[in-house]
Amino acid sequence: MFAIDAVGEMALGQSFGLCATDKDKDNWLPMLVKFLEIACLVGTQPIIAPILRWISQIFPEPPNIKILTGIVTGRMDSRFKGYAQQDISPGHEDMFWMLMAAENPDGSKYSLEQVRAAVGLILGAGSDTTAIIMRAMVRFIVGDAEIYRKVEKEINDAVNLGEIQFPLSNRDAEKLPYFQACLKETLRLHPPISWTLSRRVGAGGMHIAGRFFAEGTEVSMSPFVVHRQPEAYGYDAAMFRPERWLKADSEQRKTMEHNNIAFGSGPRVCLGKMIGILEVSKVMPLLFWKYKIGFTARSTTSPHRHKVGRAVDGRVSTEEPYFVTSQWVAVQSDFWCDLTLKRDSLLAAAA
Ligand code: HEM
Incomplete structure (x- = not known):
């Protein structure tokens, strides 16, 4: 939740409010995983992109995705409007503001479509990646x-x-x-x-690790x-x-x-x-x-509750506190931790 809020703040000048409410009421977390699965598919099999575009025009967007695209589009539209009225930044220079000021190599300004695409890329690329590292750090450090x-x-x-x-x-x-x-x-x-x-x-092909690639x-x-x-x-x-x-x-x-x-x-x-x-x-x-911090067993409502955990290298083990699914992004699920406030930090807060 922190990573999504942080990237929202950086890209569009405003967090998405997940940390403040301590809730993911719009389902950002599962939707981001879905987004990355689709990005993986399109990134590795570009031939699929036009088919997916065609499907998305015929079938209505699933309600969950509609909510999220609605939030992002709404925020961008209001920033575009503000920008047109010279109300350029929300008190600080966020990435939207920088993209609006950016230029293409030929000196032309970014089109609105370019700005939209760049903001979407930042939101997608900058949230789960950071969260994965945070989860893995807890697993590696607390696990030893x-x-x-x-x-x-x-x-x-x-x-x-x-x-x-x-x-x-x-x-x-x-x-x-x-x-x-x-x-x-x-x-x-x-x-x-x-x-x-x-x-x-590039031109002429290349030898990489002893093999020729055209x-x-x-x-x-x-x-x-x-x-x-x-x-x-x-x-x-x-x-x-x-x-x-x-x-x-x-x-x-x-x-x-x-x-x-x-x-x-x-x-x-x-x-x-x-x-x-x-x-x-x-x-x-x-x-x-x-x-x-300590690890706990998997929740009884977890979709993986009947499975043992899976590490990033695919090792399946009862000791493994989370379940890693790796497509383009090696994302963990079902990581349950016990957090107990420490005495030192309580004393510091009271001081
Ligand atoms: C621990 C966190 C992160 C990791 C491990 C990570 C990893 C990566 C990797 C492996 C690439 C592809 C690079 C290549 O092919 O050479 C990439 C691209 C990118 N990342 Fe990150 N990333 C992280 C966080 C972020 C954040 C916080 C943002 C934005 C706020 C971001 C924005 C981007 C963008 C825009 C690209 C595309 C660059 C391009 O197309 O030239 N990433 N990232």
């Missing part, structure tokens, strides 16, 4: 008592010594090296996007696979071990960073990379400081 202890200690010590303050600034979050190493390990082992956007092989072939890489190479991350590449980032020498660290493609790489790298890292760095230390 020693790592959890180290994360808590680092945050508690930094708070007690007055080195960091909540709400955390990005600079303060950088004062938590062990937490940052956990974030890197999470992005490495559970990259939210299972393969990067495809690229087309000109025009679409190729892509899977962060999930690249991030598990022992050549880059060591013999224990499949293990969640934050220390690998802290103990690596500069050459090893360079290799690990270079192979980390959770946000893609090159000219089409994720445009929200720094925003995603900032969001996780602001929220997760506060969560770990404020609450004691």
Whole structure:
């Protein structure tokens, strides 16, 4: 809910109110998963796009989707209207405002359709991705008592010594090296996007990893696979071990960073990379400081209640606290946690 609200605030200057009401009354969460499933289908099989467009013209939009598209379209329309009346920003420069000021390479302004498409892309690309990392971080950290202890200690010590303050600034979050190493390990082992956007092989074709690919072939890489190479991350590449980032020498660290493609790489790298890292760095230390977290069994109403959990690598286990379904996006479902307010945070609130 936080990730959707945050991206709403950034893209259209206003959150969608999920955190404030503590409810997903418009069904953003299930609809986003559906949206990403369709994006996966169209992204990998572009031939399907015109068929889906045709179907969507014949059959009415399902009511749930209609509500969401209605909310987004309504907000955009009112911003377009405000913009035309020179009421350009809602008190701060959001992405809508920047897109309206942006120019195409030929110097022309973005068309309304371009702005609509870009805002839709940001809402889709910037919400579940960040939420997946947050869930995976809880699973990896809390699932290992020693790592959890180290994360808590680092945050508690930094708070007690007055080195960091909540709400955390990005600079303060950088004062938590062990937490940052956990974030890197999470992005490495559970990259939210299972393969990067495809690229087309250029004129004359190309040899990649010992194979020839003809000109025009679409190729892509899977962060999930690249991030598990022992050549880059060591013999224990499949293990969640934050220390690998802290103990690596500069050459090893360079290799690990270079192979980390959770946000893609090159000219089409994720445009929200720094925003995603900032969001996780602001929220997760506060969560770990404020609450004691534990996993609980799956809810009796869960669609997976008869199944054991499934990890991001497809391992099926009763120990696994969530169920990962991976299409383009490796999304978790049925993750039930117990949160207990900690004494320290209660005392700080009372002070
Ligand atoms: C942890 C969070 C995130 C992850 C792991 C992630 C990952 C990715 C990946 C793998 C790509 C494809 C890059 C490539 O093929 O080289 C991408 C593209 C993109 N991402 Fe993110 N993303 C995250 C958060 C965000 C956020 C918060 C936003 C916006 C506020 C965003 C906006 C975009 C956009 C607009 C693109 C398309 C770029 C293009 O077409 O050139 N992402 N992201």
